[in-house]
Amino acid sequence: MQDKKKQILEAAIRCFARKGFHAASIQEIADELGMAKGSIYFYFKSKDDLLISVFEYYVEMLFDRMEGLPEEKGLPPRERLMVQLERQFAFFRDHLDFMRMLMKEPVTGLHPEIRELMLRFRSRIKVWNISHIIAIYGDRAEDFSGDASILLSGIVGQYFEAILLEEVKLDDRRLSRFIVKRLDDLMHGIQLADEAPIMPKPNLNKLRELAGLPVETMDGKKALLQELRHSLTASDTSSADEKEDLLSILRQLEDEVDKPAPKRLFVRGMLALLKQNAPSAWHTNLERLEEQLKRS
Template sequence: MEGWLAVQDKKKQVLDAAIRCFARKGFNATSIQEIADELGMAKGSIYFYFKSKDDLLISVLEDYGEMIFDHMRELPAEAGRSPKEKLALQFERQFRFIRDHLDFMRMLLREPLTGLHPRIREMMIRLRARSQLWCASHILAIYGKPVEAYLSDAVALISGLGGQYFEALLFEGRDFDEGRLSRFLTRRLDDLVTGMIESEDKPILPPMDLARLRTIVGVTREVDGEETMLLQKVFDLITASGSEREDAVQSDLIAALSAIEEEIAKPAAEQRFLLRAMLALLRQHMPEHGLESLNQLELKLVLNS
């Protein structure tokens, strides 16, 4: 075990050195020898961990992709926030991550990486699909069924809007307040989506194939819009009736809702027991007028699990 950890640690050191070199000179202008010199190790040693410079770049991109999406995940402390607040907070973390890694991000945008290796192109396609799923799940959670017809256009619009601010940050040196910018973008999403829905214009892009995107990304399934809306409705009912129960019980119920949200995205075989246990806990304390919403949520989750 210690030997494996030592190999992983050294591999991470090589990745970090490559990131620094690529950020300074670009991928094409950086040699394996320069990365070895950055580490103070023999050039041949790098080939023990990576077969080629392309292989090294692929690992660097995968590493950065995971770091970016780590900043786009919901934090436990955000479980009780509205879908719109969660989106703004995750936007804020994205912008902060890019600001903290400006040199490397500039290199990624300036160099034609997709033509270097077939695996790099595949990875870029996977990252794009993952980003589209992330946008789509947030938009569905905020606006529900009325936005379904416009989902592809809404994802394209918010991606393009955010992309222009990313470029201003990267290439123009703009210094944004990430929190203010994220809230501004979330409000503009409101303008775009409500405008499309109210106009009843025919969508430009075809319906988004979420199942295909999930296949590309390699996930079992995502929390869909209806599930998210029902979870939010049950959360609102629980919090609204919170004064009727002890604080400890209220905390347990909110934790149960958060656990359900996490379990939904797991493979079906792993979901069933915990989902039923959390739903049973909620049922014990749900006010009478909220049972219909809880029943709808339970039916949907059980059928999909």
């Protein structure tokens, strides 16, 4: 993004946070920057257009922080959620003006495009939550992933409010780990209760479509095998010979799973070899893979 356009967006958010969208004027934003009012109209057609751009700018920045980094691919799923939550809280504290603007007035009713952006935002949060929940707790958690996503969002949202409204100073790393431990407690309680879920089982592909994300066509077994291969490639905990042996097993498994009628005994043998030799960080994904292979 051009520096000047970025400066205008950041000045606009400060003005909207102080006065609200309706009360703030383009002239005040120009004064904030010490530039001519006409310069803003060179980049944005109207105040509505500026507000829409503010939303797009901050939402994309937030999701950049929430997405996994290449060096995190080898981390266990629970650890990945912790570090991504930690970055999310750091983003929140670094951009309190944007959050204050959201609290100042119901901006979602100002423009149809804003409502559409918020729908995409909510869907993307759900995809993010549910993907992490299934990665950590396996396919058995899928039926309850809609309820778990709401509970996770509720916990995170309440801490956001405490930071914003009560100005509580929190340690992002400790908080993110505390939240994931409480998510463990919730999922354990849900599974022990043996109750029917409140929310219907989410359709991840439909949610991805609503979020403006590409729909995943790869089936679960292939996706898990691919994730294991990526994590092995990124890992520096195995020797070159161990890596080559594990990669060979993974390739053979992928080839067999791809066949119309995979040989069950061969698949079971390859899976047993993986479980015997794989790093401990693979434990959850191997359990999920075993469940999926049993059902196929």
